Amino acid sequence: DPAIIFDLGGKFDKSFNESAHNGAQRWAEETGESYNEFEIQSDAQREQAIRRFAENGNNPVVMAGFSWATPLAEAAGDYPDTKFVIIDGVVEAENVQSVLFAEEQGSYLVGMMAAMASESGTVGFIGGMDIPLIRNFACGYAQGVKAVNEDAEVIANMTGTTPAAWNDPVKGSELTRAQISQGADVVYAAAGGTGVGVLQTAADEGILSIGVDSNQNYLHPGQVLTSMMKRVDNVVYQSFMTGEDIETGGLRIMTLDNGGVGYALDENNAELVTDEMKAAVDEAAAAIAAGEISVHNYNSDESCPVMSF
């Protein structure tokens, strides 16, 4: 059987892990087969969890989250017959497939939408834990905003520096209010479970919000502008489908072009996304896919041309 290991925050974080979980579920429903899963409680359990699955004979073993990189690098060599997939991290090993997402591209699109929806010209970003990955979200978002409105202001806050930052909806809520007080009328939450508090408060306070990872539009219908989709579910689904034959030893990048990232449009936000908005964004998406617009990746040089952290 294949197996999936979730990151801290758990499979029902309404965000990243949940997206992975959905992919696995979809596979199970379609194939009628079963898989193993595990939610770790702390960083120190990572290696133990990987080994537990490998020794149990699960194959492939998919893990979602950048934090898996080091423990996987440690363990992978001991199980040459097991195929591993790591999402958001890079491990150079024969039996590991590394999957990265071009978050900056998806964020760019929702940034454009934010700028167009904003009346005040000020938009917000609330990140989870302050790490390069999240800064990349912020940077892509800011680039999208500036592309629409050169003068727009982007207020960015990170929830914290510990993994607890993924799970602090109260803090998310306060940060949202703080940004509202600074004039923001659209906030983008890239903060895992913390984002639930962001979206909640935005809805309570009558401003728009943007979800992340999964489609979060349904959380507050009519009040979530869109969600930056990071199709972790697709990666998990495909990995499970391919099974033991999965190609390893390389890096796979999920972009706008190959459907890895995108923005969500459904009945919950249909009224919020104007035709004009949609047209502009789709055009940009095509341009990015074609390489005509290049969105700067924060990770490439640990800096962002349009904002500082």
Add this chain to the structure above:
Amino acid sequence: MNELPRWADVVLVPLINIALAFIVAGLVVLAIGQNPIDMVYFMVKGALGSTSSIGYTLYYTTNFIFTGLAFAVAMNAKLFNIGGEGQAAIGGLGAALVLLAIDWPHWTLALPAAIIGASVFGAGWAAIPAYLQAKRGSHIVITTIMFNFIGAAILGYLLNGLLKKPGQQVPESRSFSEGAHLPNFHEMLQPFGIAFNKSAPANISFFLAIGAAILVWLLIWRSRIGYEIRAFGNSPGATLYAGISSVRVTIIAMLISGALAGMMAINVVMGEQERLIKDFVEGAGFMGIAVSLMGRNHPFGIVLAAFLFGMLNQGGFELMWEMPEISREMVLVIQALIIIFTGALVNMTRDPIEKIFLRLHKKGAA
């Protein structure tokens, strides 16, 4: 009035209390619709069922021995050091700095250096609350808790900045050099032809912990400073009369305590992760309190209690595979119940048992 025979005091009462804790935990399990017998079975099997399980159990045991000893040393001076968590975290920082500083040629050189790094940093982190307690009377319980938060923030800051491996997401340091690798049980037992799981994290730190327990025993019950620590703990007022400096005792006890807590990092940071990660302490600092209480602040008892808690931890981990309906936090519930029954509610069982012994005694005398 101590009418309980010693064996009843140190064996019978704790055993009854642990049993009570498990009974209540069992009720919780029943309440969420699961079978408590299965739970215990899978936990024991998960903790001792294979050399891999044993390796993990001993690995956790090692942590708990260190943090338990840390709490006990301070507790003998009646100082509630709730700061094991932060002291271990900063101890890890100390060990990591030492191990990252140079390319260590061999673990026999790296280990003593890391021990110094971990214990000096751990002790340093305990020193400020100790000083504030001794000199300014600030309640050590609160200050050490605050230092847990501050320690975590410092570690977070450094792992996001100075110590972070460039270009990576995870707030963790780069891995230590090969030479800093500590022999694990597999490597240690192989020469004797004993097969032990290759990847189980138990390592030579386990023996370091046992050694520390023996040293703590000598320190507390055989040395002069230990005498002073116990005297101060039993009767702070009396130390003035005897010319024992309360400031000195408070600070020394806390330094030793912090150093021991810091040593936990040898097991985790050096022995298992081989790099500095965030939150590697995983509550072991807090669990040290329970371990020490159960072990009645005595090194021998602490080693046994640490093993029990190690089993719980590892058994609880395995339980998630066997009974995914039971959240791993169940382990925390069991541990909390053990603290409640063996720590806070001791007299609930002790009083009646004492009465029984008193009656038997009177009958015997008559």
Add this chain to the structure above:
Amino acid sequence: MDFLQFILTLDSTLRLSTVLLLACLAGLFSERSGIVDIGLEGKMLISAFVAAAIAYETGSVWMGLAAGMLASLIFAMIHGVASIIYRGDQIISGVALNFLASGLTVVVGDALYRQGGQTPTLAGSARFSEITLPFADALRDVPILGPIYSELISGHKPLVYVAFLAVPLVWWVLFRTRFGLRLRAVGENPSSVDTAGVSVVGMRFKALLITGLLCGIAGAYLSTSQAAGFGKEMTAGRGYIALAALIFAKWRPLHAMGACLLFGLLEAVSNLYPNIDVFGLFTIPVQFTQTLPYILTVIILGGFIGRAMPPNAIGQPYVKER
């Protein structure tokens, strides 16, 4: 910083202080009666969970509040049985109850909702909504006073008002009633209360009862007012900060309010201005601003702002016969 933003910072301060204040007043009763309560954290946590779960199940936030208070009360009573009746160590009992709350909330929450210990998101009547005071909208545009009234004073969730109105009430109970006199006496010298014909056990249990109820409100506030549901470990050390505020306040209700507002302000400022730029010379990192409440607590406890004398009999079980 313009005036409105200043007001909004204070507004945020009020929201953030509320939990601390409720917990701090809760701790005041316990500690004034001579019982150390390091378990404020756990009581809030269990209440936050139960309140969210019951509010979700019944759809009524008031049911949730009541249930949360009950849960916290049960924890307070366990602490009472351990420390009053069985003369157990109060710190150990408190620490253990904190663990128990951490574990139980997730075990039960996971068993009920299978969401990794979280409760489902609360909506509508399962959450507290804001109260707009009379004329708030009409007065909004009056300079200075308008924003103060309509932003700062009006427009909070009911429990915020409960917390701040509780302050004078607690003061009055403590210093103007028979109960208050006995409460203060039992924390100073329990045998004086005993020989005066008042039950020490009874007084201490009454005190813990109030502690339990107030902590219950604090916890329910977290999950049904400030957030919309329970999340694992959502108290995040606020119980300890409340305890520190209590010491800072020297166990007095009005001072407690001041201390909690200060901690709330620190949190609000660190939310609003995570990286503080000092004259463009260097930046105070966010880790520092976020850690400020803890650092401040240590400084306060270091006696640099006057030494706090706790109730005389605090922490010691009352034993007549050894």
Add this chain to the structure above:
Amino acid sequence: MSETAPAIELKGISKSFGPVQANKDISIRVMPGTIHGIIGENGAGKSTLMSILYGFYKADAGEIFINGKKTEIPDSQSAIAAGIGMVFQHFKLVKVFTVLENVVLGAEDGEMLTPSLVKARDELTNLAQEYGLNVDPDALIEEIGVGMQQRVEILKALYRQADILILDEPTGVLTPAEADQLFRILARLKEEGKTIILITHKLREIMEITDTVSVMRRGEMTATVKTADTNPAELAELMVGRKVLLRVDKTPAKPRETVVEVRGLNVTDSAGVHRVKDVSFEIRGGEILGIAGVAGNGQSELLEVLGGYEKATGEILINGQAIDLTGAHSDGQSRRKRGIAHVPEDRQNEGLIMDFQAWENMAFGYHHDPNYQKNPLLMDNRKIRDETQAKMERFDVRPPNPDLMAKSFSGGNQQKIVLAREIERNPDLLLVGQPTRGVDIGAIEFIHQRIIELRDEGKAILLVSVELDEILGLSDRIAVMFDGRIMGERLPEETDEKELGLLMAGITDTKTDHSVAEVEAQLANAGGAPRKEV
């Protein structure tokens, strides 16, 4: 007599604390309008019996009758309802409360405080006039002296309309003049028809004021007699069960050269109170200097300075060499090295660690002794234990078992352990504080003999005691301290309790007569508040 019911009748009261049987089948009758004394050695069970009557403890067996009616007294509330008031050996007052609040506590009239306080203030004025019990209702307890505190306790009982008043060792903390004042109040209460039970160790007081007296021994009531029909010697014998030497047996001192010289000593404590003012004296080898004084007048600080744990200014010379009074080397350890041994006033909180075994206690304060080290790191526990065994036998500690915890020895035997430790160190100067507090008469004899023996070996001894009998009996010279100063020095054979009592109240002109009011006013002037619970 048979027609009036006794105010109090106890029948077959028994009470155990774990293995200790404090009261065994005790019966007693106290007639209304009388003062009934209870005497007995320490630990005889007097306080326990009274606490049972007051509902503080619950008896294991027995019945209580109040005014002929069987009454259940499960708690103090019921005792108060039955008209009983009690002044405990250790006062039960809230120190940070005012007098008024202490009086009202537990006897409030309703939920609101203010009406109760107003009413109590009036009532206190009345009581003050009626019985001469003047106290400032708004004074904080921690700021008034012990004598005043005792009045508050009596007022508490009267405010609750007690008809039966129990006083447990009320004079232990009072000067003779204050005690006289108390007895006048008690006489007045008796006139009013109140019944009083008085526990005391002082046979003189029993003879002076009681109508009947009961004697307790080892938990049993051994006798009840009319005071008029007995005498102190008989009572002492009833108490101990054998004839007792009520006087100390000693030969005149043969002083040698000066061992300790104290010059211009001043002590200010951590609270900023000036405790010892300009004290100078000297003690020669082979003599005992006794320091008399009401507790809290600087004697304790004097001992602490000499013992090395209180800082001071001035000069102390031991065998002609100055010792450091302020620096880093001023602690108990350095004093011991200079040949000073110290039997502290409070053996349970200072002299011993109650949860240490006897042998561990024998090293207490001397744990740095090189003889006790096995090697530079470890102590030689076996050696300490063997030494302890021998010392315990020499000092007749019962049982002579070095492995028992200090707490499991009786008070007298605990004191012997401390004495054994300090005297066997063969010090040049022995400091002794309250050597026989809480010790039974048999042990007192033994302890006094040991102190005299040490003197006869040529050592200097500084004795601090609140017991005037002890001071008069043991000392070769007596200094009286009041408000931190030495009021004067007397020779025991040339003075008496009355003169010392006046000096203890700070009155140096001891030749003329002084009224009680004068003594009292003088005491009220004394500087420092009482330092710790006595």
